[in-house]
Amino acid sequence: MSAQFDRLSAGRLSQIDTWIFDLDNTLYEGDVAFFAQIDKKMTEFIARYLSLKPDNARMLQKEYLVEYGTSLSGLMAVNGMDPADFLDYVHDVDLSVLRPNPVLRERIAALPGRKLIYTNGSRGHAKNVATHLNLFDLFDGSFGIETGNYIPKPKRETYEIFNKDFGVDPARAMFFEDSVRNLAVPHDMGMATVLVTSMADWSHEPADVRPGGGLHVKGEPQPAHLDVITDDLAGWLARCV
Ligand SMILES: [Mg+2]
Numbered sequence: 001m002s003a004q005f006d007r008l009s010a011g012r013l014s015q016i017d018t019w020i021f022d023l024d025n026t027l028y029e030g031d032v033a034f035f036a037q038i039d040k041k042m043t044e045f046i047a048r049y050l051s052l053k054p055d056n057a058r059m060l061q062k063e064y065l066v067e068y069g070t071s072l073s074g075l076m077a078v079n080g081m082d083p084a085d086f087l088d089y090v091h092d093v094d095l096s097v098l099r100p101n102p103v104l105r106e107r108i109a110a111l112p113g114r115k116l117i118y119t120n121g122s123r124g125h126a127k128n129v130a131t132h133l134n135l136f137d138l139f140d141g142s143f144g145i146e147t148g149n150y151i152p153k154p155k156r157e158t159y160e161i162f163n164k165d166f167g168v169d170p171a172r173a174m175f176f177e178d179s180v181r182n183l184a185v186p187h188d189m190g191m192a193t194v195l196v197t198s199m200a201d202w203s204h205e206p207a208d209v210r211p212g213g214g215l216h217v218k219g220e221p222q223p224a225h226l227d228v229i230t231d232d233l234a235g236w237l238a239r240c241v
Contacts, residue, residue: 005222005229006236008192013240016192017113018166018173021139022153023126024119025178026233028098028133030198037093042071045089049081066206069152070120076150083150091125095132107237108138117142118162118175120152141166153182159189174240176233179209180223187225194228194236 021027025035039061047057064074075081108115115138117126123144130136143165148158163170175186176194183193202210222229230236 004197004231005226006239008227008239012192015172016174016240018168019108019111019113019115019240020118020162020168020173020175020186020191021108021115022119022175022177022179022182023117023121023129025198026176026196027104027117027130027135028101030178030196030200030202031098032200032202034093034095034097038090041090041093042086045086046071046075049075049086050079062206065209069155070145072145073150073152083146087122087125087145091122091128095129098129098132100132100134101234102134104234104237105134105138107234107241108135110241111237112241113172114140114166116140116166116168118153119143120145122146153179154185156185159185163189180226181209184225187227192227193225194230194233195226196233197229197231199231 025031028034042061043054043058046052046061047054050057050060052060060074061071064071064078068074068077072081072083072086075086076083117130117139119126119142121144123142123146126142126144127136130139130142143162145152147165148161151158151161153159162168170186170190173186174192174194175183176196177183177186178196178198180195183195187193228236
């Protein structure tokens with residue numbers, strides 16, 4: 001199945017010349033095992049940094065994620081943490097569990113216009129992961145949490161910095177994400193929005209930050225800010241090339 005929901009007209013599609021992709025769980029299929037590595041390293045770092053027991057560190061990590069957009073942002077805002085060590089530590093993970101998708105490479109390469117990566121992780125993480133997936137050379141630029149002054153999606157200010165940095169005209173842009181809430185501002189700005197879901201079970205994550213938002217059951221009511229919902233990004237991109 002390539003699209004569970006699609007209300008984009010061919011006319012709208014033909015106007016798109018800027019293709020913006022989130023990284024994690026978007027450019028590769030939602031992967032619980034891969035995310036678990038980063039998740040665990042965040043808990044370890046927070047436990048050590050704040051001298052907390054692992055369970056309490058994990059609770060705080062998820063509270064900050066929900067409230068501040070990323071756990072890192074909460075640690076910076078509330079605890080005054082320096083982001084550099086945290087980012088280096090949590091992104092030092094084994095990439096071998098992620099498999100390159102040659103069809104996705106072909107489809108992204110064929111998109112007419114600029115392709116950009118926009119992640120709440122670091123730019124170094126974007127480069128490592130996208131290089132491992134054999135996709136990095138297809139992109140014209142990448143934007144990480146440090147590029148947006150550590151203000152994470154879904155906060156409006158970071159999208160404004162992104163648009164300014166890359167000279168993006170929202171009316172001609174399409175935004176691909178696995179996070180429902182990260183697509184609200186792009187939609188509000190006038191971008192077309194594509195939610196990439198997976199069949200992975202994310203029920204252990206807080207509901208409103210779950211990849212795919214748990215929206216992988218056909219027929220569920222769809223948030224109004226989503227134009228497309230697909231569990232097969234490469235398959236759906238065939239519409240755009
Ligand atoms: Mg993501």
